[in-house]
Amino acid sequence: MQRRKFITGFTATGGLSLVGVAEGSLTAAETSYWPHGRREGFVTAYDHDVAMSDLPRVWYTITAGAIAEVRFPRLDLVNTTAVEFVVTDGDGYAARTYDIDKTDNGTDVDPVDRQVTMVEEDALVFEQTITDGVTPGRDWTLTVEYIADSDGNALLADVTFDAASEYDLYVAADLALGHGTNADQASLAGPTASKRIVGTGSSDEWITKPDGSSYEVATALTATDGFDWATVDTAGGEIASLLSGTVPQTSSSASGNVQVAGRLLSGGGETTLAMGFAQDGDADDATAAAQDALSRGYASVREAYVSGWQSYLDGTDTPASVAEDAALRAQYNASLMSLKAGESKHEEFRGASVAAPTIPWGQIKVADSAARTGYAHCWPRDLYHVFTALEAVGDVEGATHATEYLFEYQQQSDGSVKQNTTFDGTERWGTVQMDQVASPLVMAYQLFGRHDIAPSDGDVSYDYRNVRLGADYVADNGPRSPQERWEENAGFSPQSMAAQIAGLICAAELADHEGHAADADRWRSAADDFSSQLESLTVSDDGPFGDRYFVRVCPNGDPDGSSITLANGGGTHPANEVVDPSFLELVRFGVRSADDPLVRESLRVVDDRIRVDTPNGPGWYRYSHDGYGQEGDGSPWDGTGVGRLWPFLTGERAEYELLAGGTGDLSPTTLLETMANFANEGRMISEQVWDRSDATEYDWAFGEGTGAATPLLWCSAQFVRLAHCIDAGRPVETPSAVADHFDTSPGNCPLLSVDAPDDVDGDSATITGTTEADSVRIETPGGDVLEPTVAADGSFSADVPLAIGENTVTVSVRETDGDGRCEESVTVERFERVLRWSDPAGDDVGPGDYTYPTRPVFEDGDFDIVEFTVRDRGSSYRFAATMATEPTNPWEFDTGFGKQYLQFYVRDPSATGGSTEAAPGVNATFASSYHTRILADGENGVRVQDSTGDRVATGSVTVDGSEIGVEVPKDAIGDLSSASVAALVAGYDGTNSDYTRAVRSERSEWTFGGAANENAPQILDVITPPGVSQSAALAYTSESRASIPLRQVSDGSGDPAVFDVSSLEHPSSATVGDAITVSATVTNTGDAEGTATIELAVDGTVAESTTVTLSPTASTPVSFEFDTSGLTDGSHAVTVSSGDDATSGSIDLAGDESAHPFAVRNFDAPSSAAVGDRIYVSADIVNEGDELTTKPVEFRVDGALRTETSIQLHENSTRWVQFDLDTSGMAAGAHTVTISTPDDSASGSVPFTDGS
Secondary structure (H helix, E strand, O other): OOOOOOOOOOOOOOOOOEEOOOOOOOOOOOOOOOOOOOEEEEEEOOOOOOHHHHOOOOOOEOOOOOEEEEEOOOOEEEEEEEEEEEOOOOOOOOOEOOOOOOEOOOOOOEEEEEEEOOOOOOOEEEEEEEEEEEOOOOOOEEEEEEEEEOOOOOOEEEEEOOOOOOOOOEEEEEEEOOOOOOOOOEEEEOOOEEEEEEEEEEOOOOOOOOOOOOOOEEEEHHHHHHHEOOEEEEEOOOHHHHHHOOOOOOOEEEEEEEEEEEEEEEOEEEEEEEEEOOOOOHHHHHHHHHHHHHHHHHHHHHHHHHHHHHHOOOHOOOHHHHHHOHHHHHHHHHHHHHHHHHHOOOOHHHOOOOOOOOOOHHHHEEEEOOOOOOOOOOOHHHHHHHHHHHHHHHOOOHHHHHHHHHHHHHHHHOOEEOOOOOOOOOOEEOOOOOOHHHHHHHHHHHHHHHHOOOOOOOOOOOHHHHHHHHHHHHHOOOEEEEEOOOOOEEEEEEEHHHHHHHHHHHHHHHHHHHOOOOHHHHHHHHHHHHHHHHHHHHEEEOOOOOEEOOOEEEEOOOOOOEOOOOOOEEEEEEEOOOOOOOHHHHHHOOOOOOOOOOHHOOOHHHHHHHHHEEEEEEEEEEOOOOHHHHHHOOOOOOOOOOOEEEEHHHHHHHHHHHHHHOHHOOOOOHHHHHHHHOOOOOOOOOOEOOOOOOOOOOOOOOOOOOOOOOOHHHHHHHHHHHHHHHHHHOOOOOOOHHHHOOOOOOOOOEEEEEOOOOOOOOOOOEEEEEEOOOOOEEEOOOOEEHHHHHOOOEEEEEEOOOOOOOEEEEEEOOOOOOOEEEEEEEEEEEEEEEEEOOOOOOOOOOOOOOOOOOOOOOOOOOOOOOEEEEEEEEOOOEOOOOOOOOOOOOOOOOOOOOOOEEEEEOOOOOOOHHHHHHOOOOOOOEEEOOOOOEEEEEEOOEEEEOOOOOOEEEEEEEEOOOOEEEEEEHHHOOOOOOOEEEEEEEEEOOOOHHHHHHHHHEOOOOOOOOOOOOOOOOOOOOOOOOOOOHHHHOOOOOOOOOOOOEHHHHHHEEOOOOOEEEEEOOOOEEEEEEEEEEEEEEEEEEOOOOEEEEEEEEEOOEEEEEEEEOOOOOOEEEEEEEEEOOOOOOEEEEEEOOOEEEEEEEEEOOOHHHHHOEEEEEEEEOOOOOOOOEEEEEEEEOOOOOOOOEEEEEEEEEOEEEEEEEEEEEOOEEEEEEEEOOOOOEEEEEEEEEOOOOOOOEEEEEEEEOOO
């Protein structure tokens, strides 16, 4: 996608060029756009001792360099796009503090460095630090701290400007009073030397008062001493000249799309900026709100503001999981306060909450009218998650209001629930989503079951009739849903069905309490019916990813026979090829148990398909082929894109792992830390985080937030809830009635946490854990029972013996009440290391002078193997190459990597035959024959082949950090104990038939450079035997290709025997049909006695072999007899090799006159061509024999046969042959064309240029 640019910018003479998308508060164009979705702070006043309806109603967010989207008097009513600062020197220099276009950051175009931090752990106080870090000589620093007034409708910013006298500091704002920028009115007020700016605007029919009338919003922007210069103008007017360092003429009033500016400071200094608000269009009241806050002084207002938030936190429960960790506690507090900040303060709308106080990718969305865009609306689903967090922390009042609001404003007369709404209940989108219909039923049950708040007790605004409406709607219309929780596709969804089943069971419990047994029976029967259909409607039995697994959504109840068309440009795919982790809701709601084999297998599929391990921890995509996210180049989502990782999915996985006994990077505590790591500097957690390390011009960071909605309050709720889940040892949102009904309840179990290593290289593993029980029992994989001592602090530890392969260890404690036992199981893999070889870093240069392609996608270390290991995993081997840098996936292959082409070759010394010819594209041979090769790339996966290239097995490949691991069946490879192995890496190029990225003399965008001639091996790095340099292993000449030595597996431990081959002797010439003798000397240069197979290869094919056993330093001659019958005349390579070394020579064979050879002479091919051309290749075929003979003639391209014909020639006669080749569809680059007979051949290289 072409990145959208809305202006070509002002260029400030001697300063910076202001270029970007929707620049911010001041625009050169007449159109304004909303700010981007990245926010580092969320500010509003709160006081636990003040009734919510009496609290001030100003909200705003902080982004790097600006205030974004000030909201008043409702959280879903926006009144500005951005409020920012501009620094000028009066001589053409101007620096603005807000820039939407991340591609400019840190450049001459935008040299401003912007930092945001949350400066209080227990209050929503944020500070911006802004400097010019690029332009020489611009030594100024702007520091701004932000709060809101607890006693009035005003925001305050404490401004410190550290600068020389030539600099002026301005505040600039783009007003959007009443939810849009096209109908504002503003003017200057106050004395000349102390001006203020006032404005008014009204909302339209989208956001209205409860009586249907518009909100008339007034604002006043001022500072401690007012502004000594100010102006109001319209977008695109003279006010924009401020951006080029020129102070425009003052304009005292404007209407329409109004933008304003005022000078805060000349030279360095301190001041306080205030922005007051009032209803009924009363600018005087707005001014009073601002002036009153200023009169009390920033320090006083700040103290009250901080105290108010502290009062809220003091009234909630802080879980032990975060209490002792300063970073986690700060993140917990920020998330909880963000949830409370996102709640409506209107009495009539109590309980409503926005999904996020932001507009994702707002910089490409016009702000000229009421914003029916963004996330400042109330979704029942998001509100449900807010409810679970508030209930968990003990904010029962907040949880109750959320439930009341959902029933009162979002449930409809037929029992369905609106998809999303403004706070007054106006529906934005109109699709019923069955999980949202069920949510209030679960919420009402939890309030009843946990807090004795029953629907018909008169303590809440809803009653049993609301419950009946919702439950009947689910029973009558489920389990199919017009949309599932991703709001895109209709059908049968495991997640939606889980919510519906849970809602029905919860409603039945309420019916029992209210005395409506018939309702209860009907709803439980419907829940059981839905549950019995679950697997048949949502599970693939014949999909490509495994035997049985949950799909994301099945449109027609046939998961293996239907397709779905995905939103956001995701394409149309078979339903069984689109998976997501949402089925975990079955476990969280108690409909299925955590150890259900189908759940576990589905998780394996999910982890294989949509898990990404970031530097901050594991993350998951919403689903396969998701298109809702930044474009591939990092630019904003504009209706299509690529979905990125969603942090709350990491939290959901953690809740599951609490029940499944997750360890390592899947332990619940580690995943809580991962969510905290996903947060930005202001501790706000984004809807999505960037999913790759590949550099883009937008400079997104791997594992950190994107331009999607930040903060997403669903993420905030998930973090808070997970912290409480860890304390409880189980998901706290699980309705006990549902778990009891389906017998998935964990029972009355004391705390039990178990940790174990993922894998060990040894015969035992140390299992550790903590428990509240007095004793613990560990059942080993072999059936023995261990009973380690439980220490006073609850910790325990035991060494558990293991077998090769996967081992399940079960740890149990006795139930608190009763004789039953509570179990946690962990899986530990025991492997035996076959070999572990290190390789020098920085040797990814082939024989010594190769260079990478010039495209930025190729980064230093991409092809540098630093370690090679092989593990015996029982029934399989795992070959793994650790690269110098973490592999990236620029072409988004399912395997998680894309640039490397790994190849492993295995020689079995007990086997005969084999080949020394490497796989196509490598352009090298091996010093001794191999029998099996393993090829792995990101696009095609793993192929296990014999030495002829026939596939004998497949395997799997995974990327873990910088390691690429290739798993292959053990029986396809054989015993490796006495084998020899070669490991190498080439570049992958899917456009070439051999999948190998070419090495040319000069590098280009897509090819490596450094080849001296056409015999250059297309290998960047190779593991060599001890004492053999890479340059020697890959040495080649214009006459011969590289002969790569294999390395004995025994080199991986101890001091192995090493067999050098020298003193090669053979005749220099002979006649076809002669028997020749080839001899050499073999010496053991290692430190141990050993046995090796010594082979004679002719033209890369093993012809003879013998075995020698030598003590250290001992030598022995070896000799081979070889019959040359069947060879053609000409030069032939002869090689004698061990597994460690080889020596080669050549012998010229003269033709046997009776063989009637057909020679290829006068070969001709074009010197170059463009892709799409038809080219012609010709030669003379000469019968050099003495009688009439018929023989085939072949035409090959890059080794692949294209055409074959037979010709008959008399003795000493010649025939000219010509072959044509249509190059359409072939890749640009050099291609080899060959004409051959059984006796001779001739070849040429034809470079193809891109015909486009």
